[in-house]
Amino acid sequence: MTIILHHNGPSTCSQKVRLVLAEKGLDYESREINIQAGEQHDPDYVKLNPNHVVPTLEHAGGVFIESALISEYLDDAFRLQARPSYEAAVTSQFPEMVIALLRKNGAAVWSDVEALT
Numbered sequence: 001m002t003i004i005l006h007h008n009g010p011s012t013c014s015q016k017v018r019l020v021l022a023e024k025g026l027d028y029e030s031r032e033i034n035i036q037a038g039e040q041h042d043p044d045y046v047k048l049n050p051n052h053v054v055p056t057l058e059h060a061g062g063v064f065i066e067s068a069l070i071s072e073y074l075d076d077a078f079r080l081q082a083r084p085s086y087e088a089a090v091t092s093q094f095p096e097m098v099i100a101l102l103r104k105n106g107a108a109v110w111s112d113v114e115a116l117t
């Protein structure tokens, strides 16, 4: 499903949404609205955004206005999958690594004591 973003280059509200799209690696169709030339007042655009401002996002048959709400929508619709990291893998194996190290150095660990009782 294509994402269409009606936006303006220097507009901070548009930049906010473009940052979210970039962060999530999402491709989108760009529709530049020249607000200096008053294109935000074009009757066809006002049908999408009755506030006469940018940005406006179209996706999945819906029209979204207000940069904060658009950002929240994108965050919900395209939630990033947590990638298992090396650090996470090491952290989850940490207790086993400590036990192995203790055993290697001749220390008895709880499971060794249990095995003797």
Ligand SMILES: N[C@@H](CCC(=O)N[C@@H](CS)C(=O)NCC(=O)O)C(=O)O
Pocket: 011, 012, 013, 014, 035, 040, 052, 053, 054, 055, 065, 066, 067, 068
């Ligand atoms: N609360 C809106 C504000 C949008 C807004 O004010 N956009 C400005 C650009 S940052 C705009 O389109 N201005 C055109 C105008 O006021 O005519 C949002 O966050 O989306």
